[in-house]
Amino acid sequence: MKALLSKAPGGPDTLILDELPDPQPGPGQVVVAVKACAINYPDVLIIEDKYQFKPPRPFAPGGEIAGVIETVGEGVTSLAPGDRVLGVIGHGGLVEKVAIDAARLYRLPEGRSFEEGAALLLTYATTIHALVDRGHLREGQTLLVLGAAGGVGLAAIELGKAFGATVVAAVSSEEKAEAARRAGADKTLVYGRAPFDKDASKALADQFKAALGPNGADVIYDPVGGDYAEPALRSIAWEGRYLVVGFPAGIPKLPLNLTLLKSCDVCGVFWGAFAARDPQANQAHVEHLFRLWEEGRIAPRVTETFAFADGGQAIARMAARQAIGKLVVRVAE
Structure with missing residues (x-):
């Protein structure tokens, strides 16, 4: 699979589109075929080693995704191949496929685009x-x-x-x-x-x-x-x-x-940290957000989309504080 990788600390221009092995789901995990990945300010920091988390290289930036479940691992009963989902994964979203714990994903409502779904949660x-x-x-x-x-x-x-x-x-x-x-x-x-x-x-x-x-x-x-x-x-x-x-x-x-x-x-x-320490309270907040979204009282404003190969440009625009609303990278159609 293709992935937009950080192989050394630096700005968005240092990201490299490269090949990685396809991920396999572990117990409790699913593999998501990523369709869209939203860009946030932590993506600016993490590739420069200025964020509080420093993942081992090479890694892909991109903290929130939406896509389609491709395969499910042992013990997963809540989701199935073909389900449309969204979730926050911290980093690793600018890839064609990602393995993630099923518990960290939410179903993307019918009628909502992958771009909207990727832009909602964080x-x-x-x-x-x-x-x-x-x-x-x-x-x-x-x-x-x-x-x-x-x-x-x-x-x-x-x-x-x-x-x-x-x-x-x-x-x-x-x-x-x-x-x-x-x-x-x-x-x-x-x-x-x-x-x-x-x-x-x-x-x-x-x-x-x-x-x-x-x-x-x-x-x-x-x-x-x-x-x-x-x-x-x-x-x-x-x-x-x-x-x-x-x-x-x-x-x-x-x-x-x-x-x-x-x-x-x-x-x-x-x-x-709040979501990790109090998952029940976080779950209640997320359910509240989905209700407000359904009622039309909130709506992610995706103002610009970028091709997968141009994901570094989206991060550069975020770094320059030029973004209005949400910037989203289309990984796949």
Whole structure:
């Protein structure tokens, strides 16, 4: 089978389309013929050895897939050859076939494309865990979303609205602001490009405060980090919750006196570890997501698709922070 492989640490241009032996399912596993693989920011980091997990090389990036079950291993009774499925696999998705534990897969609903299926789980499951378990977002509260036009950002807008919040979306361009409005944001603001000096940081904090109103944000969803974090924290409400989701703009250093002054919480969001430690709670969240998807209250926004051989270009676009919505690689028709 063909696989897009990382054989040495480096950027997307170092990926090589090569041949690997076809996988065989072990006990409890199935082999999935991959049709689509979504690209996420961890794919940028993992090929450069900057992610928290460093798989042995050669490996394929690509953390979430959709496809068709080809063969099943011993003990698998819940799935059968021909079933359409989706799942999060961490890495290894940019391949024609992958062996994976059957318990990690979900059936792709009828009428949904493989591209949509590949784009659903990582962003929305991360976000529902963040907003519900870590942010305790409630109806009538205000949610500030940074990086609001990316995959997790748009998911946060949609889920925030589904949970009855007022959503303020912060983005880096008017094009991205329009995408946030289409996803349901009540208000948008366009911020400048970091790095920020002290005056620019204060100006951004004032911009956040003006958009949020006098009470500030009850929950801040931050998948960006960097110089955007402190100005956002300065706009938080009394006893607000600041959700740390990711760092494409760099790992920030927050002045902890702000947490004292606002009696607020800074909460880490690590969905993968949560799902492994509490699979029942994660399963309940995923079932909730499928209901919201069926009701049309959430919908993965696949804005660009790439050929299998061009998977590195999709990762490069993610690295450049140019993506709006989800980028998906079509592995096979």
